[in-house]
């Protein structure tokens with residue numbers, strides 16, 4: 381069977397009704413960026429602005445992420461950004477629609493889209509954005525305060541997987557706390573960029589257990 385392109389996969393996902401989030405979403409936020417990038421960034425799920433625009437990591441958090449990437453001489457178009465789930469998970473509280481963490485059944489329903497994305501992009505490194513995606517993709521007790529920027533072996537790509545602080549979390553801080561945590565974000569992206577460079581130079585050998593598997597054979601969670 382001919383392998384589908386990322387574009388074709390996105391078109392299929394646009395009509396996905398594998399979980400009930402399809403009923404409340406405005407748009408499927410499939411992901412965007414360079415389909416041949418060495419660096420894949422994965423957040424938890426789309427929020428209000430992402431749902432409205434169909435694009436991942438837009439709004440203030442997206443702008444901060446873009447800034448941190450640019451400090452590392454990386455433009456958004458040079459990486460690929462997506463999420464664990466592709467549709468916004470919400471609840472209604474006091475008459476207002478709020479974001480909520482995705483449920484396990486929603487994550488499981490959506491995982492094949494992510495596995496296929498990983499299989500098609502074949503990144504050298506994966507960067508989880510925020511604790512929830514790190515807990516799902518790295519290990520369930522991932523502690524962002526002490527493990528951000530650390531590389532772990534993974535079956536999903538040869539260069540390993542790491543996690544950075546979520547820009548929305550950093551935006552809730554002020555003064556020195558903001559500066560310190562924003563610096564962590566920039567520095568952790570720098571580590572991922574350095575890892576890509578080192579792998580390409582051959583100065584870091586991919587761990588034997590980290591060879592990419594065909595998407596249908598991957599076990600994500």
Ligand code: SF4
Nearest residue numbers: 396398399467489490
């Ligand atoms: S969250 Fe994923 S599985 Fe659920 S409807 Fe959206 S694309 Fe489909």
